[in-house]
Amino acid sequence: MAKKRSQCRSKSCVRSRKRRIRVDNKEVLPDDNRQNNSRVSVFEDYLYVQNWLFEKEFYRFLSTLRRPLPVCFRIRDNFEDYGFQQLLHEERAHDQARQMPGGAWQLPSSALQAYPRIRQWLSTQTAQGHISRQEFVSMIPVLLLDIQSHHTVLDLCASPGSKTIQAVDALYANTTTSEQQPTGFVMANELDPRRAYVLAHRCQATLGERMKSLAVVNHNATKFPNVLAPLRRISSSPKERPFDRIICDVPCSGDGTLRKDTKVWRTWHPSYGIQLHALQVRIAKRGIALLRMGGMMTYSTCSFHPIENEAVVAALLETGCVEVVACDCVRSLKGIRRRQGLTEWKVLDDDCHQVASHSDRPDWPSTLWANRKHHRSLQRCIRMVPHDNDSGGFFIALLRKIQEFPAIGGSDAKTEASAPVAGMVTPQAEHHKLFPVKDHNEKDAKVFTRGPTGKRQFQIANSLAHCLTNTPGSDKINLVYAGHNDEKMVAP
């Protein structure tokens, strides 16, 4: 984004200008009922000092953040809308609904009060699994990955699972008959065992039979095991990495979710992003290592913080193993306003004072600071700003692997088993081992029980079953749940 103006951005000038604007321009900056002045102003000061929006736009941005989010949902079937457009017609509510790419619809939150039949429709269709409630900006990573039915997909940080469900639906997008079952699968990983269980439960409730193509696993993404390529590629290149597509939606400071999670106003501080930066880089590097050559990965956060966004992408570009793919002409984002990634940013401490270089804070990672090398590539990243599409904030970079990542083999192998994380319950992996049910194979799936004496049987798509049981490294996978079973899930 180009520089907009040359006013002084020192802390005191910023504060006095903001006070002035508040007095002069009440309609631009609404009353925000703030509970804790200091925290809110740190967030505002931080973004203001970063200088990436016009002055007036900046206050539109803040005022949008204080309005409730619209309702957004995705219709999961490509060929059916479950009567939604007819209902809009009957209720004369066409002007309320905005159709978004990827089968998504957005309605102002006030529409739920004004149109009880639409509210009822939403709750019925959600309960029946026909629609998935998800913010549009959060759908963009999966839309950009253009997942096909033969793709093997890894969702590295998956809970609560909206992108996982979207990715499984994408595998099935063109399957109208049982003859056209996908040959790919999705593996959804989550570090926190409780959140992994929530993920498995939500997916099972929504995906039904499509659970055949999903495994939920529990690892630290920075040490995700090195399983080798399953089934169809194993004969051609046994050393090939398994994943065609990776969703890398990392833990972040979450300031892009301020519209739905107002506590972020009070808890946000600049060093939160700085603390997360190193973890985000490590997770994303592991993703690149696991990606096949030419495969695609999205790196995304729901944060505005350049340290968690462009600075991480710059660190990945520094490896020489990925390039940022331009998304200018992608059909999946047609009609959606979006902005380029930043090429410059300031590293600020908790008082919003600039830290000019790494030598001033050698204890912080050197990758926090912008360098001129990657300007063009960083511009290809996508920033979603709330007042452009009445959405939350989001950042996405679509990356293509162009060179093998050296760290995955050899010395790195030692770190691949997941170490237990302090304070977390380690799942009992033996409960989740798969035992094949002899002579009981469906056409496109194998049947397993969990544990040698397990009674419940699970159908697992052939390629996923092969990856979980037969490929080199599959014994290291810490399985939480896989496959389709008609009964309700019980807690592990």
Ligand SMILES: C[S@@+](CC[C@H](N)C(=O)[O-])C[C@H]1O[C@@H](n2cnc3c(N)ncnc32)[C@H](O)[C@@H]1O
């Ligand atoms: C931003 S959320 C993911 C949201 C999810 N992709 C979705 O669309 O519903 C990040 C998740 O990563 C998990 N997480 C944090 N550190 C992790 C790590 N080292 N490895 C794997 N998952 C991690 C968090 O517990 C959290 O559930």
